[in-house]
Amino acid sequence: MLKYLMARNEDIPPGSAAVYWGYSSIVWFVIGTGLGAFNAAKLAFPDFVTGLEFLSFGHMRQVHVMAVIFGWISMAFGMTMMYMTPMLGNTRLWSEKLGVWNAFLWNVGLSLGLTVLWWGMNSGREYSDFPWFIDLYVLLFMTIPLGINVWMTIIHRRTQGIYITNWFFGAGTFMVSIVLLVGNLPEYFHLTGLTEAYLTWWNAHNILGLWITPVGAAIGYYTIPKITGNPLYSHRLGHLHFWSIVVFYSTPASHHLMSAPLPEWLKSFASVEGVLILVPAIAFVSNILMTMQGKWNMFVENLEVKFTVTGCLMAIPLNMQGGFQQTRAINWYIHGTGWIVAHAHLALLGFSTFVEVGAVYFGLQTIMRKKLWSLTLGNLHFWFLLVGFTTYWVSMTIAGLIQGAGKIYEVPYIDVVIAEHPYMIARWLGGSLVFMGNCVWLFNMWMTARAGTVIPAGRMAHELAYER
Amino acid sequence: MNMNFREYKLGSRFFALALGLSMCITLFMPSFDIGSVNATNIAMDKQLWAGHESGFSLDDPLLLGWHKPLKVLLKADPVSGQPMDATYAYVYEKGTPLPNGVLHPDNLGSVAKRLSIDKGHILESNKNTGTVFLVKMDDQKRYYIENASATLGWTPEGVLKTAGDENTQHAAAGKSLFVREGCWWCHTLLPEQTQDWQVFGAPPMLGDFNGESPTAFGSDRKAPDILHVASRNSSKEWMMLHFFNPRLVQPHSIMPRFDYLWGPVDANGQKIDFAKWRTEYNEYREGKRITPPEVPTYARNSEIRNLIDFVMNLK
Numbered sequence: 001m002l003k004y005l006m007a008r009n010e011d012i013p014p015g016s017a018a019v020y021w022g023y024s025s026i027v028w029f030v031i032g033t034g035l036g037a038f039n040a041a042k043l044a045f046p047d048f049v050t051g052l053e054f055l056s057f058g059h060m061r062q063v064h065v066m067a068v069i070f071g072w073i074s075m076a077f078g079m080t081m082m083y084m085t086p087m088l089g090n091t092r093l094w095s096e097k098l099g100v101w102n103a104f105l106w107n108v109g110l111s112l113g114l115t116v117l118w119w120g121m122n123s124g125r126e127y128s129d130f131p132w133f134i135d136l137y138v139l140l141f142m143t144i145p146l147g148i149n150v151w152m153t154i155i156h157r158r159t160q161g162i163y164i165t166n167w168f169f170g171a172g173t174f175m176v177s178i179v180l181l182v183g184n185l186p187e188y189f190h191l192t193g194l195t196e197a198y199l200t201w202w203n204a205h206n207i208l209g210l211w212i213t214p215v216g217a218a219i220g221y222y223t224i225p226k227i228t229g230n231p232l233y234s235h236r237l238g239h240l241h242f243w244s245i246v247v248f249y250s251t252p253a254s255h256h257l258m259s260a261p262l263p264e265w266l267k268s269f270a271s272v273e274g275v276l277i278l279v280p281a282i283a284f285v286s287n288i289l290m291t292m293q294g295k296w297n298m299f300v301e302n303l304e305v306k307f308t309v310t311g312c313l314m315a316i317p318l319n320m321q322g323g324f325q326q327t328r329a330i331n332w333y334i335h336g337t338g339w340i341v342a343h344a345h346l347a348l349l350g351f352s353t354f355v356e357v358g359a360v361y362f363g364l365q366t367i368m369r370k371k372l373w374s375l376t377l378g379n380l381h382f383w384f385l386l387v388g389f390t391t392y393w394v395s396m397t398i399a400g401l402i403q404g405a406g407k408i409y410e411v412p413y414i415d416v417v418i419a420e421h422p423y424m425i426a427r428w429l430g431g432s433l434v435f436m437g438n439c440v441w442l443f444n445m446w447m448t449a450r451a452g453t454v455i456p457a458g459r460m461a462h463e464l465a466y467e468r
Numbered sequence: 469m470n471m472n473f474r475e476y477k478l479g480s481r482f483f484a485l486a487l488g489l490s491m492c493i494t495l496f497m498p499s500f501d502i503g504s505v506n507a508t509n510i511a512m513d514k515q516l517w518a519g520h521e522s523g524f525s526l527d528d529p530l531l532l533g534w535h536k537p538l539k540v541l542l543k544a545d546p547v548s549g550q551p552m553d554a555t556y557a558y559v560y561e562k563g564t565p566l567p568n569g570v571l572h573p574d575n576l577g578s579v580a581k582r583l584s585i586d587k588g589h590i591l592e593s594n595k596n597t598g599t600v601f602l603v604k605m606d607d608q609k610r611y612y613i614e615n616a617s618a619t620l621g622w623t624p625e626g627v628l629k630t631a632g633d634e635n636t637q638h639a640a641a642g643k644s645l646f647v648r649e650g651c652w653w654c655h656t657l658l659p660e661q662t663q664d665w666q667v668f669g670a671p672p673m674l675g676d677f678n679g680e681s682p683t684a685f686g687s688d689r690k691a692p693d694i695l696h697v698a699s700r701n702s703s704k705e706w707m708m709l710h711f712f713n714p715r716l717v718q719p720h721s722i723m724p725r726f727d728y729l730w731g732p733v734d735a736n737g738q739k740i741d742f743a744k745w746r747t748e749y750n751e752y753r754e755g756k757r758i759t760p761p762e763v764p765t766y767a768r769n770s771e772i773r774n775l776i777d778f779v780m781n782l783k
Contacts, residue, residue, distance in 0.1 A: 043690070046714075046722040051742060053728045058650020120531050120648035124523035124682035131524035161474055171483065178487075182495065186681070190521065192568045192575065193511070193677035194502045197685055202494065246483060250490040254498075259660035260685065261674040263501040269493065332662035336689035403689070408663050413692040418720050 005104060009097040015367035017099025018082035021075050022364045023449075024107055025356075026442050028071025033435040035064040040428035044421070054118060062122060062129040063114050068348060069127075069207070070110050070138070076356040077215050078103065081150050081169050083363045084222045088166050089157025098149050105141040109134070123187050125196070127204035132187035139180050147173030164238040168218030171246065175210040179203060198262060202253035208347065209249040209277075216311070216352035217241065217284045219359045223308045224291050227362065227462050228298055233290035241283040248276040255326035259335055267328075274326040281319030288312045302462055303378045304358040310386065311354030318346045333408065338420070339400025342393045349389050349434065357385070357441075364445060365461035370452030375466035377444040384437025391430030399423040506577030507569060507678035509611040512603045515679035516558035516613065517781055520565035522643040523682045527565050531648035533641025533774055535564050539781070540631035546622050549630070555602065557616060557631075561624045562598040568679035569613055570601070575679050576613070583612035590615050598624040633768060642778025645771055647684060649726065655694045656686035657782075669696035691723065697782045707776045712763045713749065729772040734764035 001020045004012045041048050042057045049055050086093045093099055113134040116122075122129040130138065150169050154162060162170075183203020186196040225232045232238065252274035254266045289312065292298075298305040321343050324330055334340065365372055372378055399420045406416035455461055507515075517539040521527070527535040538559045545552050560566060570590045573581040583606060584590045593599040593615050600622040602614045616622040628636060646652060659668040672695065677683055701707075706717060711729065714721035727742060734740050748761040766772045 042724065043722055046724060050725050051727055051746070053649075056649065056724050056726075056728075058648075058653055058724070061650055061653045121524050121529060122531075122647065124647035124652070124684045126687055131529075162476065175487065182491070187524075190568070190681065192515075192679050192681040193683065194505070194674070195499070196681055197677065197683040198498065198502065200682075243482075243486070246486045247490070250487060251494050253494055256687070257685075259662060259671070260658055261661075261672060261676070263498055266494075266498050266501070332660065335660060336656060336687060338688075338690075341688055410663075410667050413667075414718060414720050417691075417722055421720075421722075424722070 012096040021079035025075035032067035037431040044424040094152035201256040205253040228295040244279040307358030314350040337400035337403035342396035373447035374468035388433025395423040395426035508675040536640035541635040546630040588614035589618040637777040638774040641774035652686040654690040658685040668693040
């Protein structure tokens with residue numbers, strides 16, 4: 001892939017950038033979940049690998065988070081943008097060379113960023129842990145070039161309208177750049193105190209709300225109609241989804257700080273807006289599930305549909321939790337507990353990841369014109385991910401409820417730690433399953449590239465029978 | 469063929485309007501509330517001992533505690549040498565970046581800003597020569613920052629010499645460790661406004677954060693909140709054992725060991741044999757020893773000293 005960095009744009013085969021992004025994302029997924037499982041082991045067994053500063057929990061926790069957000073999730077987004085945006089515009093990617101360079105600079109920047117984080121150089125701000133020079137790099141060499149490629153491809157489309165997926169891609173890349181610019185102002189201009197605390201969570205909330213969630217959903221809008229052959233159930237519902245994301249979900253940042261001394265009006269406003277997340281959520285889920293009409297057999301028979309619909313179904317509990325757990329009535333009980341950790345993983349490892357995995361499977365087969373090497377390994381990947389994630393989510397939710405109860409009954413904290421211990425072990429087992437599943441995936445995709453059956457011209461990947 | 473493509477003019481305008489309105493409500497409007505807050509004495513104390521920045525900065529890129537202020541307990545006047553009431557002074561030696569409230573007095577809020585400038589002479593502070601600060605209260609019980617170098621002629625060297633090492637706290641370097649070692653991934657610094665009063669102490673007030681960076685509230689409380697931990701437990705010996713191996717004082721703790729913050733030698737300059745310690749500790753755990761091995765006393769210039777000084781300031 002590196003040979004294309006210096007090639008002329010016309011000489012780079014279409015789809016090269018998407019393949020580069022796709023394989024990078026899978027490698028980061030393996031690394032990110034491996035780190036997660038390692039960290040989880042430390043919470044279950046505190047003396048597991050001890051005495052080394054660079055393998056201590058405090059040095060590795062943020063490396064895990066940033067590896068999965070910027071490595072796995074965002075690179076999988078980049079991968080889908082590289083192939084879905086031109087396909088939906090009936091055109092070629094605006095610049096294949098920019099796409100390849102972007103993926104290269106993304107990998108370089110993220111490796112550098114994670115190294116300095118690992119070293120302990122961090123801003124002390126959650127989800128914006130990178131020191132400011134890395135933040136600047138992320139903006140200038142990672143998200144903005146990605147956005148330029150997407151916007152220019154949309155502008156140069158050869159279709160009359162723009163499909164929903166591309167609205168979200170165009171808006172998402174724009175919004176994430178704005179969010180990273182504004183959200184890191186405390187580091188660029190050394191803003192302090194409550195301003196810093198609030199902007200930290202403004203940034204964290206909006207990376208989730210204006211990047212990961214909407215772009216994840218946008219991918220589902222492509223994958224399901226494309227593979228099932230059904231037209232999207234409702235374009236109107238798509239409109240409702242898009243506009244309610246922009247209007248409602250860009251505002252509830254302060255619901256992450258409901259128990260901090262922020263202005264009360266701001267918290268109340270955020271809380272009301274936070275409940276309104278149910279509008280885009282219901283619009284999205286119902287639209288996808290209605291599109292599945294008559295094709296539910298594919299939920300069982302087709303790996304990509306299985307992943308995508310499972311992710312979509314996970315959006316239901318995700319948004320039910322998300323809408324209500326931030327209200328004052330509930331937030332005081334579960335704030336800062338494992339419940340939130342479970343919820344965050346439901347968003348990133350549940351909903352978003354499953355939808356993206358489906359799209360990465362589909363996209364890599366389509367672009368490389370190679371049928372997936374092994375369905376068995378694909379299914380193994382699915383079940384490892386689903387069982388691993390579910391184990392994680394259930395155990396962390398229970399642990400969170402224990403912590404919440406401990407909080408209101410003023411139980412000595414150590415008794416909470418003791419009560420949580422079995423769930424910490426379960427969390428580690430679940431995380432390890434996810435990690436192992438991803439190793440299987442990497443192997444399967446490697447074999448697909450090397451030995452997958454060539455898809456004949458005029459055929460789609462899902463039209464061919466699986467061979468293994 | 470000349471196709472007439474849709475340009476989405478209305479859509480893009482509404483998009484700009486929606487996102488702009490959202491940012492107006494969530495960023496512009498709260499800035500008036502947050503910007504009008506007066507710093508409390510807690511915020512002044514905190515920003516003076518923690519210094520300009522505790523996370524990554526060019527003054528301390530590796531978070532090793534470079535260019536950090538010192539908090540000292542003075543029992544005698546550093547100029548005359550006469551005994552005086554115990555007072556905390558904040559020493560900014562030559563080259564230490566000045567605290568946020570001094571660099572940008574607007575951050576202190578209107579009242580504290582005026583008092584700190586008029587009575588406290590903070591605008592005369594100088595990074596190149598070093599400055600000593602105090603938190604003072606006027607006759608109307610309003611707090612402000614005073615530049616003691618300007619008002620009392622105290623020099624950083626004189627104050628440090630008068631106080632002595634035993635009364636000098638490296639709390640700012642300790643806060644950098646708090647950020648670097650990721651303590652805040654488990655220990656929050658934010659007792660909640662609902663249920664935390666009896667166990668973890670009072671939730672912070674609106675003006676308690678002015679000038680602090682980063683605030684590092686934390687979000688995932690896997691361990692007790694420690695905003696007021698030194699009010700509950702002020703034993704440095706307990707802290708020392710707990711940091712070296714938390715299981716020595718709390719068998720069920722899941723906190724990591726921070727023995728590596730001791731550095732290579734102990735307080736007497738003897739090399740610390742970590743391997744031997746761990747072997748003996750494992751024997752103790754297996755019941756082959758009756759007592760755990762002794763925890764080495766930390767050296768004066770060790771990182772753990774800074775961290776414990778920081779924790780002792782969480783009152």
